[in-house]
Amino acid sequence: MSFFLKLRHWELFLMLLLPSALCWLWRVPFSPLVVASIGLFLMIVLFAWMFSVGTWCNSRLPPERRSGVVLFTVALLIPLVYLLMYILLYLPQLADGPPEKPPLWLLPMHMLSMLSVFYAFWYTARKFKSLAENEDADFLIFSSTFFLLFIFPLGVWIIQPSVNELYHRLTSSGGAHEGG
Numbered sequence: 099m100s101f102f103l104k105l106r107h108w109e110l111f112l113m114l115l116l117p118s119a120l121c122w123l124w125r126v127p128f129s130p131l132v133v134a135s136i137g138l139f140l141m142i143v144l145f146a147w148m149f150s151v152g153t154w155c156n157s158r159l160p161p162e163r164r165s166g167v168v169l170f171t172v173a174l175l176i177p178l179v180y181l182l183m184y185i186l187l188y189l190p191q192l193a194d195g196p197p198e199k200p201p202l203w204l205l206p207m208h209m210l211s212m213l214s215v216f217y218a219f220w221y222t223a224r225k226f227k228s229l230a231e232n233e234d235a236d237f238l239i240f241s242s243t244f245f246l247l248f249i250f251p252l253g254v255w256i257i258q259p260s261v262n263e264l265y266h267r268l269t270s271s272g273g274a275h276e277g278g
């Protein structure tokens with residue numbers, strides 16, 4: 099988990115841009131499968147980073163301010179499952195041209211995935227700011243971090259130095275709250 103917390107902002111940024119840059123450099127045509135695969139990689143890296151930040155920050159909060167991580171974990175898994183379903187079940191149908199109507203599961207899964215991503219952004223931003231400010235953060239305090247997550251990888255470039263600073267400060271001093 100600490101791997102993502104120790105990465106420099108430019109390293110994390112490169113991890114997020116590398117697949118697209120390599121495809122462009124090697125002139126790989128951006129077919130639907132390539133685009134979906136790049137999206138899956140981006141999603142895995144971003145969500146692994148968010149999971150690391152969210153769970154580590156939550157574990158460092160005082161016990162009375164901690165919350166469960168099960169819903170957060172499920173919220174990160176739902177979009178991954180959706181994208182895998184899209185790649186495995188829907189993209190093969192596009193080989194013969196677009197179907198007359200999309201499958202019934204597509205819209206509900208898309209909406210559930212969007213809701214899950216909103217929750218994951220909210221959880222990560224709130225836990226990070228709560229630990230950084232050493233108080234329960236309300237939306238006005240963590241809103242900038244919340245909105246920066248929407249503009250990844252640029253937002254990650256801006257957030258990661260603060261994550262690094264907080265991680266190094268709390269781990270080098272032993273931290274105020276040991277939790278995991």
